[in-house]
Amino acid sequence: MSRSPYLVYSPELLSYNFGPQHPFNPLRIKLTIDLMQDIGLFKPGCVMPPSDAQLEDLLLVHENHYIDAVKRTGGNGAADEQDTQYYELGTEDNPIFAKMHEAACLLVGSTLSGAKRILSGQADHALNLSGGLHHAQRAKASGFCIYNDLAVAIAFFRKQGMKVVYVDIDAHHGDGVQWMFYDDPNVLTVSLHESGRYLFPGTGTIYERGSRAGFGYAVNIPLEPFTEDCSFVEVFDKVVPKVIAQFKPDIIVSQHGCDSHEFDPLAHLSLTTNSFAHAANGLHRLAHKYCSGRWLAAGGGGYDFWRVVPRVWSALWAEMLEESVPERVPQHWLDKYKKFVKVSLPETMKDDPAAFPPKPRRDEISEKNILSVEKTMDPKFLMKGDPEQATIVCR
Ligand SMILES: [Zn+2]
């Protein structure tokens, strides 16, 4: 018998805002919540407000001097040269905004609120669409991410002695989370992303497997640009269920960035809504099969916030609720927003595959992706936790 899932949300979460010119625009969350309301999925009994993360929560994964720098720059409204040089605060990717620390704390607190609700047994699943800030590092902002809400939640579960699998399907490599638990054999990180040859942050090769006792507990599948649904689904199915079955985690923590969609302006993958629905459904089933239902999910990247994010993330929440989405995007939502955009808004909740003609190099791309899967899943390395083998690989 499953317990109801929780969506962690309050309008205050929209305060994490780098300004109108920045791609990480909180409007994408507002558009998604509005769509959920229009399709009847924003159920008051399943929505919980976030609480702030405390300093001790942030310190689970971040350095105190970095937190001080975030507080100071957000308080001043500006960064000095050192803040930019050492902490990457005040860069083009991570500009300073007023009360940045407070806004970032609330994002972390939201994911943590979901984590606590799952741990207490009040919920099987929880979702924080404002979270998923997978690039933030111990003492550095990175790629629009100030604090790493996912890593804080994972560290929280680790404190309870739990084994955690982290699955990241954002177009960008889940580097921040990976590096924070690179030595830990009780955290298996799995990232399916566009190859770092072509995209920020440049990491996530098949050779990043973890270190020391954590050797074999980082799993990376770098996908070729223009990867389509058929290849993504094949890769997901060959990797995620297998590593979870072998690892036997207590909880799944997942990041659902949808910047791997064909329309996304920042990355070069060619997925449609079908891949995201497949991943959400797969993780949901695996959570019930191996983790007594425990599944904590977050949003992440996604920069076509008119055409992609609201539909993909509404469908993710519908998956948690075990409800289906309607065939058509409600007219009320389309009428409300179509006057603001030059592009035409999709009228169906799911993409029609016929509207996405096959890419010319489809077979070659699929073959390359499967080659990466075979190398990554090599039993000589996977979940070995053997420092000797780590040495061999590094040579
Ligand atoms: Zn991304």
Ligand SMILES: [Zn+2]
């Ligand atoms: Zn469920």
